[in-house]
Amino acid sequence: MILTVTLNTALDLTYRVPRLTPHSSHRVSEVRERPGGKGVNVARVLAALGHEVTVTGFAGGPAGEALRGALDGGVRDELVGCAGNTRRTVAVVDAASGDTTQFNEPGPLISPAEWSGFLTRYDELLRGAAAVALCGSLPPGVPVGAYAALVRQARAAGVPVLLDTSGEALRRGVAARPDLIKPNTAELAELTGARDPLPAALAARRRGAHAVVASLGPGGLLAATPEGIWQAAPPRALAGNPTGAGDSAVAGLLSGLAERLDWPERLARAVALSAATVTAPVAGEFDPRTYEQVRGSVVVTAGQPVSR
Amino acid sequence: MILTVTLNTALDLTYRVPRLTPHSSHRVSEVRERPGGKGVNVARVLAALGHEVTVTGFAGGPAGEALRGALDGGVRDELVGCAGNTRRTVAVVDAASGDTTQFNEPGPLISPAEWSGFLTRYDELLRGAAAVALCGSLPPGVPVGAYAALVRQARAAGVPVLLDTSGEALRRGVAARPDLIKPNTAELAELTGARDPLPAALAARRRGAHAVVASLGPGGLLAATPEGIWQAAPPRALAGNPTGAGDSAVAGLLSGLAERLDWPERLARAVALSAATVTAPVAGEFDPRTYEQVRGSVVVTAGQPVSR
Numbered sequence: 001m002i003l004t005v006t007l008n009t010a011l012d013l014t015y016r017v018p019r020l021t022p023h024s025s026h027r028v029s030e031v032r033e034r035p036g037g038k039g040v041n042v043a044r045v046l047a048a049l050g051h052e053v054t055v056t057g058f059a060g061g062p063a064g065e066a067l068r069g070a071l072d073g074g075v076r077d078e079l080v081g082c083a084g085n086t087r088r089t090v091a092v093v094d095a096a097s098g099d100t101t102q103f104n105e106p107g108p109l110i111s112p113a114e115w116s117g118f119l120t121r122y123d124e125l126l127r128g129a130a131a132v133a134l135c136g137s138l139p140p141g142v143p144v145g146a147y148a149a150l151v152r153q154a155r156a157a158g159v160p161v162l163l164d165t166s167g168e169a170l171r172r173g174v175a176a177r178p179d180l181i182k183p184n185t186a187e188l189a190e191l192t193g194a195r196d197p198l199p200a201a202l203a204a205r206r207r208g209a210h211a212v213v214a215s216l217g218p219g220g221l222l223a224a225t226p227e228g229i230w231q232a233a234p235p236r237a238l239a240g241n242p243t244g245a246g247d248s249a250v251a252g253l254l255s256g257l258a259e260r261l262d263w264p265e266r267l268a269r270a271v272a273l274s275a276a277t278v279t280a281p282v283a284g285e286f287d288p289r290t291y292e293q294v295r296g297s298v299v300v301t302a303g304q305p306v307s308r
Numbered sequence: 309m310i311l312t313v314t315l316n317t318a319l320d321l322t323y324r325v326p327r328l329t330p331h332s333s334h335r336v337s338e339v340r341e342r343p344g345g346k347g348v349n350v351a352r353v354l355a356a357l358g359h360e361v362t363v364t365g366f367a368g369g370p371a372g373e374a375l376r377g378a379l380d381g382g383v384r385d386e387l388v389g390c391a392g393n394t395r396r397t398v399a400v401v402d403a404a405s406g407d408t409t410q411f412n413e414p415g416p417l418i419s420p421a422e423w424s425g426f427l428t429r430y431d432e433l434l435r436g437a438a439a440v441a442l443c444g445s446l447p448p449g450v451p452v453g454a455y456a457a458l459v460r461q462a463r464a465a466g467v468p469v470l471l472d473t474s475g476e477a478l479r480r481g482v483a484a485r486p487d488l489i490k491p492n493t494a495e496l497a498e499l500t501g502a503r504d505p506l507p508a509a510l511a512a513r514r515r516g517a518h519a520v521v522a523s524l525g526p527g528g529l530l531a532a533t534p535e536g537i538w539q540a541a542p543p544r545a546l547a548g549n550p551t552g553a554g555d556s557a558v559a560g561l562l563s564g565l566a567e568r569l570d571w572p573e574r575l576a577r578a579v580a581l582s583a584a585t586v587t588a589p590v591a592g593e594f595d596p597r598t599y600e601q602v603r604g605s606v607v608v609t610a611g612q613p614v615s616r
Contacts, residue, residue: 013396015398015411015413017411020330020331021409022328022330022402022407022409023328023402023405023407023408023409024409024410025409025410025412026409026410026411026412027412027414028411028412028413028414029414031413031414061374062370062371062373062374062377063370065370066369066370069370088321090323090398090411092411094330094331097331099330099331100331101329101330101331101332101333101334102332102333102334103323103325103334103336103398103400104333104334104335104336105323105336105339106335106336106337106339
């Protein structure tokens with residue numbers, strides 16, 4: 001079983017409007033509602049790939065109930081209840097331009113008792129996990145060192161752990177020595193102070209991450225690992241909606257970690273899943289046919305091995 | 309007891325953002341969530357005025373539950389469940405300019421069985437009602453002649469009925485001879501084809517409305533009734549947020565109808581409640597002190613009596 005942790009789950013709403021006109025009233029022509037938050041998105045992709053997957057984190061209030069009720073059938077729900085209301089996000093899609101305007105509510109306030117209850121559940125869930133991903137932002141009330149604690153627990157349990165977050169939560173989490181982090185170039189620059197992805201990825205390894213896979217947007221992925229350096233890119237530029245492409249890459253890396261694939265295979269899987277997400281007609285979904293087509297033609301280039 | 313009917317209830321969300329920038333991502337700094345839909349707003353004002361008030365209409369899904377859970381303690385909940393999800397509305401307030409950008413979800417699809425169940429409940433509730441208000445839009449699935457049927461049922465039960473809606477629902481409802489309608493000038497022009505409010509109000513009476521109170525925005529109210537014509541205006545222009553001012557006017561008219569006040573008193577109450585809503589710090593609430601201050605100084609001017 002693969003475990004994903006989403007402390008700040010979200011009920012993602014997508015509103016389609018004919019044209020966004022600030023300071024006016026809009027009749028929403030189409031509403032989509034979907035369980036969200038990075039780890040929940042990762043779990044959805046893993047389930048679609050045929051993996052046994054469990055989600056945990058917090059869910060509370062009517063939005064939390066709606067989220068739990070709409071979880072994919074292939075995903076096991078081990079979310080922990082909280083008194084606050086799970087946040088909503090609203091993506092307003094302008095049908096005329098295709099552009100999206102996003103509104104993100106703040107997360108619910110998590111009490112010390114709720115946090116402690118989560119730690120117990122997490123410990124239980126780690127026992128059956130082949131790999132764990134810690135994903136996204138921290139809701140208010142959760143200590144900023146939370147991911148460092150969760151990384152340590154996973155390492156103590158012998159479960160490979162991937163961390164995908166940003167800012168101070170990433171900085172502290174990295175110091176606890178996760179197996180893998182997957183920052184984008186901005187997150188990596190913020191963490192290390194280095195702008196160029198390769199020196200920055202190497203600097204992040206020195207800070208504690210066992211391996212670093214930086215997402216380069218349409219350029220694919222750059223991996224700095226104990227086994228070597230690789231860059232993996234899609235065979236051609238793919239047009240579409242990048243929403244969820246990062247989460248799909250995490251799902252690819254995580255499944256490769258759980259299956260102990262070698263790095264080039266992991267990276268090819270992650271790049272192909274990203275590409276199949278960008279080109280899918282529905283934001284955040286992935287198109288299985290594109291995935292199969294792209295997977296065989298991802299260009300993986302090796303750099304010199306790096307000793308640690 | 310005063311009864312208000314809101315077939316298309318809403319969970320009203322207000323998002324405060326520092327500045328609205330189309331096609332970018334916004335962290336919402338403050339979220340407010342409130343039961344909404346015109347009749348629910350009217351009931352809130354009536355309860356604050358000390359009236360015994362009951363709300364009915366439809367509520368369903370997680371948004372419907374959130375709405376019911378947050379109803380004012382002074383309001384009796386006789387909403388009828390439906391399988392669809394109650395719509396949400398999102399008002400994005402730009403803190404820099406104070407302007408609001410509004411997104412309204414479509415309502416839930418009401419089945420014929422749900423509509424028929426509502427008609428039974430409505431009939432029961434009419435028995436204890438001193439007055440009833442039929443408010444707002446019709447959700448999908450409800451027949452466009454719905455308000456005409458509800459007006460007839462109220463008249464058959466001997467309960468004075470106020471209708472506050474627009475478009476075809478208003479046109480059909482008026483033909484069933486409600487005691488009072490409260491259109492704004494645009495709705496009145498759409499109904500009658502006349503642009504000038506007085507001729508339009510008189511035309512609406514000829515179409516079936518026993519009395520017409522047209523809202524003139526900051527200009528106050530114009531009443532065309534069997535007892536005469538009146539115009540009622542606040543003592544001075546009042547700056548603020550007009551959201552909910554129309555619903556507060558309906559509450560004033562409805563309470564005056566239930567208490568059988570004469571027209572000048574009803575109109576003064578309605579204008580004062582509107583003014584106290586415009587000037588209240590929270591959109592849609594009313595400020596009791598402003599209400600008491602303005603009520604005594606509303607300027608009510610009589611026109612010539614109109615025979616029918």
